[in-house]
Amino acid sequence: MAKQITQSQLEELKRFNNHLSYYSSSEYKEFMAGNVIQVLYDIDFLSVFHRKLMVEFGIYGFHRDQYDFNMISSIVSNAVCHYNKQLN
Numbered sequence: 067m068a069k070q071i072t073q074s075q076l077e078e079l080k081r082f083n084n085h086l087s088y089y090s091s092s093e094y095k096e097f098m099a100g101n102v103i104q105v106l107y108d109i110d111f112l113s114v115f116h117r118k119l120m121v122e123f124g125i126y127g128f129h130r131d132q133y134d135f136n137m138i139s140s141i142v143s144n145a146v147c148h149y150n151k152q153l154n
Contacts, residue, residue: 071109071149078105079149083142086135095135099123102142115145 082105085098103123106116118141126133 071152073153075105075109076146076149076153079142079146083139083146086139086142092130092133092135095138096126099126099135099138102138106145109149115141115148
């Protein structure tokens with residue numbers, strides 16, 4: 067059973083999602099994606115969002131020069147929407 071997300075975890079996900087969208091450095095986006103993975107792991111490491119993000123992060127590892135982070139941003143946005151509904 068998944069743990070209930072806290073408001074602080076949701077705010078953290080929102081902040082990381084904004085950083086993924088606005089900053090252009092691949093290294094910084096990689097760092098932010100790593101932070102999102104950790105937050106999603108803390109919430110529920112068996113969640114669909116965590117698993118999809120791990121797969122995308124693996125794809126990023128193989129295609130660093132061509133990867134644009136759109137899918138990772140999309141997964142994080144979907145997670146934010148889902149958990150926002152869960153809290154409200």
